[in-house]
Amino acid sequence: MSAFELAAADLWATGITPDQHPVAFLREHLTARGAIPAAALLDVGNGTQVLVGGAVTHRQRSATAGGITFLNLEDETGMTNVVVSEGLWRRERTTLLNATALLIRGTAQVGQGTVSLVANKVTALDLATLADRLRDFR
Numbered sequence: 001m002s003a004f005e006l007a008a009a010d011l012w013a014t015g016i017t018p019d020q021h022p023v024a025f026l027r028e029h030l031t032a033r034g035a036i037p038a039a040a041l042l043d044v045g046n047g048t049q050v051l052v053g054g055a056v057t058h059r060q061r062s063a064t065a066g067g068i069t070f071l072n073l074e075d076e077t078g079m080t081n082v083v084v085s086e087g088l089w090r091r092e093r094t095t096l097l098n099a100t101a102l103l104i105r106g107t108a109q110v111g112q113g114t115v116s117l118v119a120n121k122v123t124a125l126d127l128a129t130l131a132d133r134l135r136d137f138r
Contacts, residue, residue: 050105052106066086083109092122098124
């Protein structure tokens with residue numbers, strides 16, 4: 001197994017990665033596309049448009065949330081809380097339900113030491129394909 005495959009298998013089987021998080025293998029690719037790590041979200045101003053990428057760890061759609069769906073993305077630096085409007089959910093439902101990793105553009109809501117990202121665009125990330133492609137160039 002490659003280092004990426006081993007990290008992904010560890011994360012899938014145990015929920016942790018003893019060495020590197022699978023998204024760490026894609027950081028150069030994500031940075032080149034303009035994505036920032038989850039840890040950097042605390043440094044952006046409220047209302048700033050940002051791009052983040054990571055593995056989807058949770059999807060929650062509460063009956064009391066008025067059609068809002070909440071996602072968590074995880075990268076090698078931490079978690080990003082994502083708020084998905086009912087309209088975006090309807091437009092991108094297939095991607096949001098099926099993708100194991102996402103690239104999300106949205107508006108940062110920063111306050112009291114926490115950040116949420118209100119999504120306005122989502123793109124599926126195929127971690128395995130990207131990792132294989134990136135490995136070919138090393």
